[in-house]
Structure formats: C-alpha cells, structure tokens
Amino acid sequence: MELLSHSGQPLDLIVVGGGAAGYMGAVTAAAEGCCSVLVLEATNKPLEKVQRSGGGRCNVTHACWEPEQLAANYPRGSRPLRGPFSRFAVADSVAWFADHGVPLVEEADGRMFPLANSSSVVVSCLKQAAKKAGVHILTKKAVTSLKYQGQKGFLVGCRDGSLFEAKKVLLATGGHPSGRYLAASLGHKIEQPVPSLFTLSLDAPFICACPGIALDNVCLILEASGQSFKEMGRVLITHWGLSGPATLRLTAFAARSLHLAGYQTELIVNWLGNSSRETVHSLLNSFRYKHATRTMGVVKPFSTFPKRFWIALLEQAECDPKKKWADFSRYSQNKLAETIVSSKYFINGRGPFGEEFVTAGGVMLGEVNLSNMESRKITGLYFAGEILDIDGVTGGFNFQHCWSSGWLAGKAIIK
Numbered sequence: 582m583e584l585l586s587h588s589g590q591p592l593d594l595i596v597v598g599g600g601a602a603g604y605m606g607a608v609t610a611a612a613e614g615c616c617s618v619l620v621l622e623a624t625n626k627p628l629e630k631v632q633r634s635g636g637g638r639c640n641v642t643h644a645c646w647e648p649e650q651l652a653a654n655y656p657r658g659s660r661p662l663r664g665p666f667s668r669f670a671v672a673d674s675v676a677w678f679a680d681h682g683v684p685l686v687e688e689a690d691g692r693m694f695p696l697a698n699s700s701s702v703v704v705s706c707l708k709q710a711a712k713k714a715g716v717h718i719l720t721k722k723a724v725t726s727l728k729y730q731g732q733k734g735f736l737v738g739c740r741d742g743s744l745f746e747a748k749k750v751l752l753a754t755g756g757h758p759s760g761r762y763l764a765a766s767l768g769h770k771i772e773q774p775v776p777s778l779f780t781l782s783l784d785a786p787f788i789c790a791c792p793g794i795a796l797d798n799v800c801l802i803l804e805a806s807g808q809s810f811k812e813m814g815r816v817l818i819t820h821w822g823l824s825g826p827a828t829l830r831l832t833a834f835a836a837r838s839l840h841l842a843g844y845q846t847e848l849i850v851n852w853l854g855n856s857s858r859e860t861v862h863s864l865l866n867s868f869r870y871k872h873a874t875r876t877m878g879v880v881k882p883f884s885t886f887p888k889r890f891w892i893a894l895l896e897q898a899e900c901d902p903k904k905k906w907a908d909f910s911r912y913s914q915n916k917l918a919e920t921i922v923s924s925k926y927f928i929n930g931r932g933p934f935g936e937e938f939v940t941a942g943g944v945m946l947g948e949v950n951l952s953n954m955e956s957r958k959i960t961g962l963y964f965a966g967e968i969l970d971i972d973g974v975t976g977g978f979n980f981q982h983c984w985s986s987g988w989l990a991g992k993a994i995i996k
C-alpha cells in the first residue's frame with residue numbers, strides 16, 4: 582500500500598480527478614494547511630478540458646456578479662447554488678486568478694477570458710499553484726475502488742493495483758462514469774446522466790441551405806415530455822439545423838425533457854423575436870404598396886434578415902422571389918407572416934456539440950451539504966465540479982461552478 586505521507590500515516594486528502602474542480606479543491610485545501618494532498622488523475626494529461634476549453638481560449642467565468650442572477654444560469658442546481666455562490670462566486674474567481682497571475686477580461690457578451698487569450702495560461706497557473714502549495718499529482722492513476730473505513734478514513738484503489746489511504750477524499754471526476762460509480766458504491770444516488778449544450782438537427786431544408794447566417798433576437802419554443810421551453814437570443818444557422826447561444830441555452834434547459842422525448846419534437850421559431858402576426862402583416866401591407874414594382878427577392882421589408890435568408894424564408898412560404906410585390910396575394914401574405922413569426926420545424930435529433938459540452942445529471946444534490954460539498958452520507962467524502970447534478974449554460978458558467986465547489990470543498994476539508 583502506498584501512503585505517501587512522511588510519517589507513514591494516511592494522507593490528509595486524496596483528490597480523485599485532476600480537472601478544474603479537482604485542482605481548485607487540492608490547491609485550496611493545501612493552502613489552508615492540509616499537509617499531504619494527492620491528486621490521482623486517470624490520464625497522463627491533467628487539466629485537459631481546461632486546455633481545450635473555449636476554443637483554446639478558456640472561458641473562465643462570466644461577468645454575472647449577483648449570486649442569485651448567476652445561479653439562474655444553471656438548469657440543474659439553480660436554487661441550491663445560491664448558497665455556495667454567496668460564499669465564492671465570479672468576483673472571487675476573478676480575484677483568485679488575478680492573485681495567481683492570470684488577469685481576466687470581459688467580452689461584450691459577458692464571457693470572461695484570460696487577458697493572454699489562451700487556455701495554456703490557466704493550465705499553467707493551476708499547475709504552478711498546486712506545486713507551490715505542495716500538492717502531489719500522480720497521473721495514469723485511474724481510481725476504480727473507494728472503501729470507507731469509518732474513523733480510519735478511506736482506501737483508494739487504482740486500476741494498476743496501487744492502493745492509497747487517506748483521511749478524506751474529494752471526488753472530482755467530471756462527467757466520467759467511473760466517478761459516479763465510486764459515489765454510488767458508497768451509497769450515493771445518481772441522477773441519470775444525459776447530454777446538455779448541444780445543437781439541434783432539424784428537418785428544415787430551406788433554412789439549412791443558408792449555413793453560416795447568424796440572427797439576433799430570435800425566439801425558440803419547444804415542447805417535450807409535457808414541458809415547454811422558450812429562449813430568445815442569437816442563433817446560428819448550420820447545414821444541419823440551429824446552433825448559437827439561444828439554441829445551446831434551450832437544449833441545456835430542455836436537456837432532460839428532450840432526452841425523454843428521444844430528441845424528436847417540434848420547434849417553433851419566431852424569426853423576429855416577440856413580433857406578432859399583426860405587426861408583420863401591417864409591415865408587409867405598407868411595404869407591398871410602397872414597392873409594388875420591385876421584385877420580392879430583391880427588396881425586403883426586414884433589414885435584419887440577410888438576403889440569402891430572406892429568399893429561403895420566401896421559398897419556405899412558397900412565395901416566388903422573382904415575383905413583384907404587386908403580385909403578392911393575400912393568401913401568400915398570410916403564409917409568409919406565419920413563416921416569419923411561427924415557423925414549425927421537426928427536431929430529428931441532436932446536432933453536433935457546440936464548443937462546450939457538459940453532462941446533466943450526477944450525484945444527487947439532496948445527499949450533499951452544499952455549504953461545504955461534504956457528503957451527507959459519508960463523513961470525509963466531498964464532491965466538486967461536474968460529478969454533481971449541476972450544469973450551467975454556455976458562457977463560462979460550468980467552470981465557475983467548478984471553481985466555487987472546489988474552493989468550498991478545499992476550505993472545508995481542513996476543518
């Protein structure tokens with residue numbers, strides 16, 4: 582058995598998983614005075630997701646300063662996170678990274694990135710902080726068993742046969758099934774994991790024929806498994822359907838319902854946000870008289886629609902773009918207005934994942950004390966990061982939850 586502490590005594594803390602949450606937990610615990618902290622990482626690349634995150638720039642957090650407002654960005658965990666966020670939230674992350682030599686900057690949409698604009702600086706920062714705090718990191722140590730020995734702490738077994746003893750354990754294995762298995766082996770209930778933050782694959786041939794077009798202020802509505810979801814914002818048209826922030830937010834909030842519905846349901850799109858049929862009708866009425874001699878596909882009444890997209894909408898509404906506005910029938914006008922404010926497309930599955938991908942589901946929150954991330958079932962067992970049944974929308978919220986939960990666990994462990 583490997584003990585790794587100088588005295589031959591069990592280690593103070595073993596962190597299972599060398600990701601964002603695990604590093605934050607380990608560094609905080611060590612900095613608080615935990616003498617022997619060991620991180621066991623299954624792969625040979627700790628912090629791999631941080632490295633790949635945000636398209637290689639790492640969207641560290643989001644400029645959302647109020648705990649309640651911040652918590653609203655978590656489809657799972659929204660209410661329970663208000664407490665933890667009142668102790669460690671965005672301003673604390675910003676200060677933590679600045680103190681460790683990584684100033685963050687805010688982009689126009691609120692996302693926060695390192696000033697150096699590279700995820701490598703975040704990875705180096707966490708690795709250096711761990712080194713400075715005296716945290717040991719062992720790679721290629723996939724933990725396969727976790728045994729609770731009461732007062733004596735935990736026996737942690739790895740796939741290669743090595744065995745470690747620790748007084749406390751922090752499980753921070755992200756969305757990997759092995760972590761959920763370890764938690765379940767100690768009696769924790771697991772909310773079934775399902776994907777979140779994916780794009781939508783649609784039966785929408787006209788729209789999909791104009792990939793690359795981004796539109797702001799689009800309203801998306803879907804109903805799945807008896808629940809309805811609505812999002813408004815920027816969408817990106819792709820050759821398979823829809824992506825962009827509003828789509829990702831919609832699939833995050835509807836993740837579980839969509840999973841239950843087999844990712845097959847109807848999506849209603851108002852391409853003009855909240856505009857009503859009546860508003861669109863009156864716009865079309867005045868436009869057709871004003872531009873009677875002009876061609877419908879050439880002069881368009883909606884300046885925010887790019888031409889390619891406008892023609893796709895006309896074709897979807899069975900209006901010939903080559904016709905003059907004077908020949909635009911009442912029937913066609915009804916059909917076009919309907920297409921603009923209430924296009925119905927069939928969702929035929931998940932599209933590829935966006936830049937970010939997380940698992941919804943994990944260790945059920947009712948069995949964890951979220952003020953210190955300790956298990957309510959097993960003394961000395963802690964959780965942080967994506968292993969918990971908490972996930973955020975895209976934009977830096979998922980890392981924020983890792984920093985918060987890792988920090989809270991690290992602070993509590995020394996006590």
Ligand SMILES: Cc1cc2nc3c(=O)[nH]c(=O)nc-3n(C[C@H](O)[C@H](O)[C@H](O)COP(=O)(O)OP(=O)(O)OC[C@H]3O[C@@H](n4cnc5c(N)ncnc54)[C@H](O)[C@@H]3O)c2cc1C
Nearest residue numbers: 598600601602623634635640724754755966967977979980
């Ligand atoms: C491509 C991509 C880009 C993303 N970009 C962003 C972004 O810019 N901003 C943002 O907020 N979120 C982003 N996310 C989400 C974010 O990466 C995750 O929410 C976050 O990494 C979760 O951190 P974690 O520490 O809980 O888990 P992870 O980062 O997954 O770390 C868990 C670690 O545990 C290890 N492990 C698992 N099982 C075991 C075991 N049994 N024994 C030992 N080790 C084990 C894994 O190898 C891994 O290293 C992105 C996700 C992806 C996939």
